[in-house]
Amino acid sequence: MTDENDTRAIAELHNRWVFGWERDEGDAPFDFRHAFGEFYDFSSSDLRLYDDFDPEQRVATTAAGYGSIWEPAFREMVAAHHVVDDGPHVVTGHELAASTLTFVARITMPDGATDIRTTTSLVWRRTPDGWRIVREHNSTKVLPAGDLDGVLRVGP
Template identity: 35%
Template sequence: MAEGTILPRDDVKILSDLARDWVENGWRHTPDEPFDFYERLARFYDWSSEGTQFFDDFDKERRVNMSASQYAAIWDAVIPTMRKLTNVMIGEPHPLVSGDLAVMSVQFVTSFVTAEGEEGRVHTLSSLVWRRSGNDWRIIREHGSGIRPHHG
């Protein structure tokens, strides 16, 4: 095997670690760490390819975005107005890798405080498609849906 060749099991570990970082660090807004989509999440998303698609039902307008920049604009308008947004991943994503594409489902609990002080928690399921670009993996498709309010 050539030096520097990435084995499939290495991709699974890399993608699992990326998913946890994407959930728990990328999608965070606190008074000490204000949210800016590009600053926090640019390294996770494919900003240049055609055929990208991003959706999350936390967006009140339920827009399907055909580029990462459209998707970023939604969250840069919404999240910084909140007092707090944090996520904790549930379990592991178990990515399926085939060549330069990978798919996974990620579950997490989102906790938030609105500008008005309303607190909430939502159990969320996101399905992600990643594409390898050079040595990096980037999200090209995302579908996030709240499963139910989280209690406990």
């Protein structure tokens, strides 16, 4: 695979990763491994995965550990809708690649909705099974209520 093909592959993966977090009312219970098994290296113990939207701001060192941070909230969630706002911007090497993009989302919980803008940076490692996330850093800003009205789709 050429660097250009790797760059396209990483861009496509990062875009698909964003929409793996989508939730619609009535969806089956959120299962992190089912949703993200093709993205994270579940066999690695040298991961560093962080998202400041986690109220406890934990750093996970395994994909399963990262899933345990997000499964409770996403199982309680009514809906989550995303739009990529910028990117992805990708650099690739032979064994590692990095991608950054910004998305906006509306997260709807039983008690109301929160609009956010998140910049996400992922480091990918080439494995025998394809590119897998080994580093993740997400920085999120909560937007004013209703800021994304008319920007996001609603429903399936």
